[in-house]
Amino acid sequence: MNLSDELKAFIRTHEADDVHSLALQAKQYADIDMQMAIRQIAGRKIAKEKIPSWHANNNIVYPKHLSMEQCSSEQTARFKASLCRGESMADLTGGFGVDCSFLAHSFKDVTYVEQQSELTEIAVHNFKILEQDIKVVNEDAVKYLSAMSPASLIYIDPARRDNTGKKTVQIDDCTPNILDIESLLEEKSEQVMIKLSPMLDISLAVRSMKSVSDVYIISVNNECKELLFIKKRGNTDKTLYHCVNIQNSNTDIYTFRKEDEDDLFLDYATKIAKYLYEPNASILKGGAYKSIAKAYSLDKLNPSSHLYVSDVLCENFPGRKFIVDNICSLNKKDVKDFLTGIKQANITTRNFPLSVQEIRKKTGLKDGGDIYIFATTLADDRKVLLICRKA
Structure with missing residues (x-):
């Protein structure tokens, strides 16, 4: 299973190469085990991001792609x-x-x-x-x-x-x-x-x-x-x-x-406060929708929206934190009044009837930039856009 010095040198030389293009050039390297070389190069590309300490060791041998994908x-x-x-x-x-x-x-x-x-x-x-x-x-x-x-x-x-x-x-x-x-x-x-x-x-x-x-x-x-x-x-x-x-x-x-989560009763936000919070992916997957609000003294916007607000910034909140600059609906007047001059924004939907693509079509906004728009539903069932920037 040891890689020869010649093979390791070849791998280092071609590590940045496209493996598909390299495979087509196999006949040029008759003395190299190209199947093994390509597997090692492909493995090292994945390991560079996935297992950096192993990537730093040139003697590690990598398996087929599926095993690299699954590890x-x-x-x-x-x-x-x-x-x-x-x-x-x-x-x-x-x-x-x-x-x-x-x-x-x-x-x-x-x-x-x-x-x-x-x-x-x-x-x-x-x-x-x-x-x-x-x-x-x-x-x-x-x-x-x-x-x-x-x-x-x-x-x-x-x-x-x-x-x-x-x-x-x-x-x-x-x-x-x-x-x-x-x-x-x-x-x-x-x-x-x-x-x-x-x-x-x-x-x-x-x-x-x-x-x-x-x-x-x-x-x-x-x-x-x-x-x-x-x-x-x-x-x-x-x-x-x-x-x-x-x-x-x-x-x-x-x-x-x-069990504690299921037993909790929350009062929901009656107004949009200064700061908006989006829990991290693990909290959303785990379903800690109510307990996270209580733990960090936040108001939840709606039972199904999973967004939270507060008047004072909660620095240690486990997720993304934003400053709310504006709130508007998706009617033409509000879009014109509140989104004029904004060419691009990062859009997220939480408990909202339209998809991100449909909102982009209605607003003409491209993806990216420093503005974050959350399309969501409030406690009184109003459908709104929260126009934010990172806190």
């Missing part, structure tokens, strides 16, 4: 590693090995399990390059689970594609099906960490599984990337929801219980 980013892998610590850990669905590698820093005895032999060969090579003492096993996840000794943590990221290669979302459409092996997982470890699709219905998943103590809704720069479910043997406490937004300079975490 966790360095940011989310580091976050997972911060959540746990113990004697032993088994990653039952090792894949490219990113999660296993970073989780390994929190455990003394680590086992990587993967049924695809090519990926296990890559893992053996890369763990050695990274100077990590990780046991690599080429085995089916359920077979290994059945025979393994108990571990402090089991990590599992079930495959979310069906037999035709189509992406799946539901737990029972994944391989392995977590619901089928719950008892076995609980028998083998007091704590199980499960990575699932960000498209999954969280409440349904919590109801479907036993002993879920925590759910981490993980976003990177306000884009929801993955859901992480923590199962603790025998847990009967209410599940904690952690809304995580990892950013370049800091990580926002907002924690709540769904």
